[in-house]
Amino acid sequence: MGLCYCRDCQHSTGTSHAPVIAVLSETLDFTGTVRWYDGQSACGNKVQRGFCVECGTPLIGRLEKNPGANAILAGTLDNPSLFQPAFAMWTASAPSWVTIDHNLPSFQEQPPETGAMYDSIRR
Ligand SMILES: [Zn+2]
DSSP: OEEEOOHHHHHHHTSSOEEEEEEEGGGOOOOSOEEEEEEEOTTSOEEEEEEETTTOOEEEEEETTSTTEEEEEGGGSSSGGGOOOOOEEOGGGSOTTOOOOTTSOEESSSOSSTTHHHHHHHO
16 A cells, blocks of 8 residues: 555545555455546556546546556545555655655655556465
């Protein structure tokens, strides 16, 4: 789980970053209806973003290149304090008014090991 400061996450959340938790599809269960929108990630990959049809809350993202992996937005958890960021990425895109926690491993763009966030949940 980590913090993503890419412009795509800024646009889709309306704030400085997205706190994301990687979850495999087979361990994920939804109640209610999610509306999906296609877009493009900061790396130029196809991304699907899921929003609650009832209230428009951004819930989840999926990258086409990482099938079966989902990025859940931590603010939507029943207990968002369960989220403990392990890294920050795309910090070069962070707006000037945000403070980045430099105690976390930080990457100016995508972490060198592409898909590291998803790879960690497959081990
Ligand atoms: Zn992002």
